[in-house]
Amino acid sequence: xxxxxxxxxxxxxSGVLATELGKALADKGHNIHFITYQQPVRLGGFHxxxxxxxxxxxxxxxxxxxxxxxxxxSAMVDVVINHNIQLLHVHYAIPHASAAYMxxxxxxxxxxxxxxxxxxxxxxxxxxxxxxxxxxxxxxSMNESDILTAVSQNLKDETYKNFVIEKDIEVIHNFVDVKxxxxxxxxxxxxxxxxKGEKIIVHASNFRKVKRVDDVINTFLLIxxxxxxxxxxxxxxxxxPYAESICRDCVAVESIKFLGKQEQMEDILxxxxxxxxxSEYESFGLAALEAxxxxxxxxxxxxxxxxxxxxxxxxxxxxxxxxxxxxxxxALTIFKDExxxxxxxxxxxxxxxxxxxxxxxxxxxNRLIKY
Numbered sequence: 001x002x003x004x005x006x007x008x009x010x011x012x013x014s015g016v017l018a019t020e021l022g023k024a025l026a027d028k029g030h031n032i033h034f035i036t037y038q039q040p041v042r043l044g045g046f047h048x049x050x051x052x053x054x055x056x057x058x059x060x061x062x063x064x065x066x067x068x069x070x071x072x073x074s075a076m077v078d079v080v081i082n083h084n085i086q087l088l089h090v091h092y093a094i095p096h097a098s099a100a101y102m103x104x105x106x107x108x109x110x111x112x113x114x115x116x117x118x119x120x121x122x123x124x125x126x127x128x129x130x131x132x133x134x135x136x137x138x139x140x141s142m143n144e145s146d147i148l149t150a151v152s153q154n155l156k157d158e159t160y161k162n163f164v165i166e167k168d169i170e171v172i173h174n175f176v177d178v179k180x181x182x183x184x185x186x187x188x189x190x191x192x193x194x195x196k197g198e199k200i201i202v203h204a205s206n207f208r209k210v211k212r213v214d215d216v217i218n219t220f221l222l223i224x225x226x227x228x229x230x231x232x233x234x235x236x237x238x239x240x241p242y243a244e245s246i247c248r249d250c251v252a253v254e255s256i257k258f259l260g261k262q263e264q265m266e267d268i269l270x271x272x273x274x275x276x277x278x279s280e281y282e283s284f285g286l287a288a289l290e291a292x293x294x295x296x297x298x299x300x301x302x303x304x305x306x307x308x309x310x311x312x313x314x315x316x317x318x319x320x321x322x323x324x325x326x327x328x329x330x331a332l333t334i335f336k337d338e339x340x341x342x343x344x345x346x347x348x349x350x351x352x353x354x355x356x357x358x359x360x361x362x363x364x365x366n367r368l369i370k371y
Contacts, residue, residue: 001025001365002084004033004076006100007091009040012206013286014121017151017174018091019043024177024358026050033083035075037068041263053079069095069102076103080114086369089117089361090145093124094134097141104144115368118145120169122283125150125159139163146368152305155283170364173308174284175357178350181266181293190271198255199229199335202272202296204265204287205279207237214239215278215324217246217256219299222328224252227335231256234268269294273338274331280321282306292316292349297334297341299327315348316341 003025007018019042022032026049033051034040043052055075057066076099079085088103090096097118107114118141125138142148142159148169150156156169194200201220205211213233220231233243233256240258247256262268269275275291277300282288284305288298292309298316300306312318317330334341 001369002031002033002086003365004035004079004083004085004088005091006035006072006076006088006096007040009034009036009038009043012121013151013174013284014092014119014124015040016042016286017121018089018119020175020177020354021358021361022050023047024354025362028358028362031083033079033085035072035079044263051083069099072096072099073102073106076100077106080107080112081110085114087115087117087365089119089365091119092121093118093138093142097145098137101141101144115146116144117147117149117364117368118142119172120148120150120155120159120283122151122155125155125162125283135163139165143167147364149364150283152284152308154305154308158283172360172364173352173357174286174289175352175354176286176289176293176349177354178293178346181269181290181349182295182346183266183270186267186271189267193232193257193271194230196228199223199227199273200232200271201229201274201276201331202232202234202269202291203276204234204262204291205237205277207235207239207243209239210280211237211239212278212280212321213243214246215322215327216276217243217250219276219278219324219327219331220256221250221252222324223331224255226328226332229255232268232272233258234260234262234265236261265290266294269296272296274299274334275316276327276331277301277306278319278321278324278327279303279306285309289349289352292345295342295346297338297345299331299334309348309352311344311348314341315345 008015019040026032031049037055057071090100100116151174203216275296282304301321302318319326
């Protein structure tokens with residue numbers, strides 16, 4: 001099959017999933033064409049049947065805001081025509097679904113039918129898409145997609161709750177390549193981070209308010225009072241300056257490291273003893289799943305789609321949003337029986353292994369593609 005994938009090329013969950021899906025499909029012999037404004041961060045190395053098409057938006061004095069959606073739709077039309085694309089799979093509704101609709105109509109005028117699958121990822125529905133500025137267009141473009149998918153049951157429910165959707169939404173969970181993350185930790189690396197054998201606690205996110213990074217830090221401080229620990233904060237975003245200011249004023253400042261954006265998470269997560277994700281909301285929680293694939297138990301909130309992946313008392317524990325005392329208590333419980341929780345975390349991650357999920361997308365493609 002010749003599939004075009006449209007996504008954001010950044011570190012966010014939607015871009016990561018779209019890129020990993022494309023790579024997995026390419027490994028199975030399909031031709032995959034990525035259409036976005038820069039090369040996706042997870043698209044490293046050479047792949048014989050993966051192609052990248054950059055969306056260029058010319059700058060004109062007339063426009064205060066360059067019309068990316070129009071340029072994207074034009075790029076879709078060009079790629080479909082010149083590379084015999086059979087299907088467009090767009091990730092994140094804004095603006096990809098509406099641009100895909102425009103491209104589909106342009107192609108239809110030329111006698112070319114192109115089906116569109118839109119995958120909903122989270123904030124495109126729960127935050128941005130609900131804004132009255134965007135809601136009518138988002139609703140329309142979702143309903144005009146040939147198939148709608150969501151990465152969790154919770155996100156499906158939220159979509160029906162907040163939009164007038166006239167079609168079924170199919171749940172296909174996010175996935176993880178367990179083989180990629182199931183590495184033996186490098187002892188020298190671990191000793192460099194925790195020279196005295198301290199517990200290594202990790203958080204990874206885009207540092208937005210919804211991630212509650214201050215709860216990560218405050219939970220760590222409570223844990224560190226009981227068990228000597230180190231905290232690694234991976235990622236970057238608008239809340240990072242605030243998080244750094246909190247750390248500068250705390251007694252354990254030397255035990256907290258901000259490592260910024262990291263592409264090779266599979267090299268860092270295996271050294272961790274615990275992963276903390278205290279988000280106010282997660283449509284799924286891909287970062288937590290990747291941690292579990294590296295045999296790292298997870299402390300999370302019970303918000304959004306997190307209960308669909310983190311099983312309380314098994315792969316880790318869940319707490320109410322903001323309950324850092326309970327998160328600390330649960331972390332200490334994990335440390336008392338680490339081997340069991342590590343094994344359980346890996347077993348849970350395997351349920352979402354890429355080999356189990358990608359065939360579900362292939363089945364959708366086959367339903368829509370007309371030979």
